[in-house]
Amino acid sequence: xNFLERQxxxxxxxxxxxxxxxxxxxxxxxxxxxxxxxxxxxxxYFSFESLPAWGSFYGLVSCVAIIVVSKFLGKAWLMxxxxxxxx
Amino acid sequence: MTLExxxxxxxxxxxxxxxPLFKGRLRRVVLLVLPAxxxxxxxxxxxxxxxxFNVFGLDLVFGQVDRLSLVFSxxxxxxxxxxxxYALHVKDASQHLATxxxxxxxxxxxxxxxxxxxxxxxxxxxxxxxxxVWQRRQPSAVAAGFRYLLVHLVGGLFLLAGIAFHWSQTxxxxxxxxxxxxxxxxxxxxxxxxxxxxxxxxxxxxxxDAYPEATVTGAVFMTAFTTKSAVYVLIxxxxxTELLVWLGAxxxxxxxxxxxLENDVRRLLAYxxxxxxxxxxxxxxxxTALALNGATAHAFAHxxxxxxxxxxxxxxxxxxxRRKLSEMGGLYKTMxxxxxxxxxxxxxxSAVPLFSGFVSKSMVVSAAGESQLVPIxxxxxxxxxxxxxxxxxxxxxxxxxxxxxxxxxQEPPRNMLVAMGLAAVACVVIGVFPNLLYGALPHAVxxxxxxxxxxxxxxxxxxxxxxGFFLLLSHLDPEPTISLDTDWxxxxxxxxxxxxxxxxxxxLEYGFVGExxxxxxxxxxxxxxxxxxxxxxxxxxxxxxxxxxxxQSFSKVLKTAASGHAQHYGLIMAAGLLALFALAMLVL
Numbered sequence: 320x321n322f323l324e325r326q327x328x329x330x331x332x333x334x335x336x337x338x339x340x341x342x343x344x345x346x347x348x349x350x351x352x353x354x355x356x357x358x359x360x361x362x363x364y365f366s367f368e369s370l371p372a373w374g375s376f377y378g379l380v381s382c383v384a385i386i387v388v389s390k391f392l393g394k395a396w397l398m399x400x401x402x403x404x405x406x
Numbered sequence: 407m408t409l410e411x412x413x414x415x416x417x418x419x420x421x422x423x424x425x426p427l428f429k430g431r432l433r434r435v436v437l438l439v440l441p442a443x444x445x446x447x448x449x450x451x452x453x454x455x456x457x458x459f460n461v462f463g464l465d466l467v468f469g470q471v472d473r474l475s476l477v478f479s480x481x482x483x484x485x486x487x488x489x490x491x492y493a494l495h496v497k498d499a500s501q502h503l504a505t506x507x508x509x510x511x512x513x514x515x516x517x518x519x520x521x522x523x524x525x526x527x528x529x530x531x532x533x534x535x536x537x538x539v540w541q542r543r544q545p546s547a548v549a550a551g552f553r554y555l556l557v558h559l560v561g562g563l564f565l566l567a568g569i570a571f572h573w574s575q576t577x578x579x580x581x582x583x584x585x586x587x588x589x590x591x592x593x594x595x596x597x598x599x600x601x602x603x604x605x606x607x608x609x610x611x612x613x614x615d616a617y618p619e620a621t622v623t624g625a626v627f628m629t630a631f632t633t634k635s636a637v638y639v640l641i642x643x644x645x646x647t648e649l650l651v652w653l654g655a656x657x658x659x660x661x662x663x664x665x666x667l668e669n670d671v672r673r674l675l676a677y678x679x680x681x682x683x684x685x686x687x688x689x690x691x692x693x694t695a696l697a698l699n700g701a702t703a704h705a706f707a708h709x710x711x712x713x714x715x716x717x718x719x720x721x722x723x724x725x726x727x728r729r730k731l732s733e734m735g736g737l738y739k740t741m742x743x744x745x746x747x748x749x750x751x752x753x754x755x756s757a758v759p760l761f762s763g764f765v766s767k768s769m770v771v772s773a774a775g776e777s778q779l780v781p782i783x784x785x786x787x788x789x790x791x792x793x794x795x796x797x798x799x800x801x802x803x804x805x806x807x808x809x810x811x812x813x814x815x816q817e818p819p820r821n822m823l824v825a826m827g828l829a830a831v832a833c834v835v836i837g838v839f840p841n842l843l844y845g846a847l848p849h850a851v852x853x854x855x856x857x858x859x860x861x862x863x864x865x866x867x868x869x870x871x872x873x874g875f876f877l878l879l880s881h882l883d884p885e886p887t888i889s890l891d892t893d894w895x896x897x898x899x900x901x902x903x904x905x906x907x908x909x910x911x912x913x914l915e916y917g918f919v920g921e922x923x924x925x926x927x928x929x930x931x932x933x934x935x936x937x938x939x940x941x942x943x944x945x946x947x948x949x950x951x952x953x954x955x956x957x958q959s960f961s962k963v964l965k966t967a968a969s970g971h972a973q974h975y976g977l978i979m980a981a982g983l984l985a986l987f988a989l990a991m992l993v994l
Binding site for chain 2: 321323324327343344347348350351354355358360362363364365368369372373374375376377378379381382383384385386388389390392393396397398399400401403404
């Protein structure tokens with residue numbers, strides 16, 4: 320039994336890991352807002368890039384958009400049975 | 407060819423033919439020595455022009471060495487070595503022969519200084535790589551191989567036609583920037599051929615069709631050479647072509663969309679090749695020094711991490727025999743090393759800081775920003791999120807975690823793990839020491855990847871992509887389907903066309919065209935012929951037949967006149983004179 324298995328197979332540990340994941344997410348977003356103000360440097364090409372937590376926001380939007388749009392295209396048009404070309 | 411310059415590609419292509427002479431351990435040694443020697447030759451090479459020939463008045467250059475060709479040659483020979491380690495357990499010498507020839511052809515393209523030698527190696531790429539598909543020896547692989555070959559032969563014809571136009575217009579075969587011929591026939595044909603090999607939609611369906619059908623080891627080589635040698639010639643000939651900016655950005659998203667729908671592990675990864683090559687094509691289109699550096703760096707990093715990902719997926723396929731996500735799950739328990747090494751590749755392609763993709767992909771995205779291309783920057787960043795979503799989250803989740811499939815697979819053979827380890831080390835080294843790669847790029851690099859805002863926004867992007875993934879997890883379960891792509895046109899479209907040809911078109915031909923032919927051509931012709939025949943039999947025949955008796959009866963009359971008696975002749979003469987006299991009297 321390896322380390323990952325111990326973490327994932329135990330419901331208590333898994334729940335604890337999930338809680339910590341949300342904490343980490345919040346910390347990442349917070350750090351993205353705060354840190355550039357504490358340590359100025361680097362530069363942006365566009366103004367929207369310096370919006371608070373732009374990367375986090377755009378990441379979530381992109382992820383949801385990709386899944387929703389792709390699944391829609393797939394269901395409506397692109398996805399076929401596996402033997403589609405065999406007939 | 408000068409003696410101090412040996413073509414590393416030729417070394418691989420010719421050297422491959424000694425392999426069948428050896429067996430067992432000795433063959434494995436030769437197998438490793440060949441790509442290692444090629445890598446050594448590339449590393450020792452200095453810029454210059456080598457291997458020039460004049461054939462039939464054409465200047466052929468086999469060794470155009472500059473910073474751009476050098477950096478591509480490093481990564482091509484490096485991945486040839488890593489891929490060979492991965493394939494070391496394969497007993498079939500013909501597979502090694504094909505892979506080494508394929509790698510040699512890619513090096514041949516890299517060092518080609520003229521279009522004709524480029525064309526020769528271009529075709530060799532197609533022919534040697536199709537063997538890697540066929541060598542899986544399954545009906546589906548054979549069929550996919552034929553489709554792959556046909557598409558590439560068509561691309562090769564476009565290239566040849568373009569070269570012929572270019573040569574007839576300029577009288578030169580030199581390989582170089584095509585910008586001054588933009589819009590012309592030669593420019594268009596050559597660009598189409600290059601875009602086809604770079605798998606730019608709608609010309610790119612061959613990639614996701616054929617790569618998942620290749621052998622486990624062959625696919626690793628395929629991910630490296632064909633598309634990236636196309637990126638190389640695009641950089642050399644079509645830098646700054648604006649069309650490519652948009653094609654590349656669309657391509658980056660196109661691959662991501664298909665990856666959502668895909669169930670076959672290696673086909674999902676193949677769609678991400680299309681997506682990643684999109685960044686490179688886009689950067690070639692932007693065409694600034696930063697962008698071209700970005701395209702080159704990303705090609706370099708991409709070859710290593712994509713090979714690593716294909717090696718990971720191939721290892722799972724090798725030990726489980728399964729290729730569909732919907733049939734996997736729970737493999738992390740028995741394949742932790744494969745999982746860990748795969749994740750290095752996944753972090754590299756997702757541009758996680760300290761991995762290679764971070765220092766190369768961000769160059770391309772920054773080049774879009776530097777050139778004030780807002781929509782391009784947003785499209786490429788969106789595709790980045792999609793890359794992490796699939797390669798870093800969906801694929802490992804369903805392959806190694808997810809619902810336990812009950813598979814209790816072992817780790818793959820040790821040489822496979824060693825090869826994956828080599829590629830993983832390269833991914834991390836480039837990510838941690840980007841200047842190693844930056845120092846080899848064609849233009850001087852001022853770009854600094856590790857700035858605080860950049861690192862933080864990347865981490866934010868990745869972390870919240872992960873959040874989106876787990877929130878929508880229930881919608882992402884892989885489904886046993888395949889997706890329509892532009893290969894439909896030659897897989898189904900051609901069949902439909904043939905059905906139209908055989909059914910309606912044939913009926914049209916027999917029914918309508920045939921009837922019209924009957925009415926307009928056959929009937930009048932036959933009618934005219936009938937008339938002519940009647941004329942022939944009635945007029946001509948009776949004339950011919952009539953002439954005989956007529957002559958005969960006439961000569962019978964004449965015969966009576968020719969009696970031989972002088973008094974008869976005198977009588978006739980007198981009668982004639984009398985008649986003449988009577989006529990004269992009558993007229994006057």
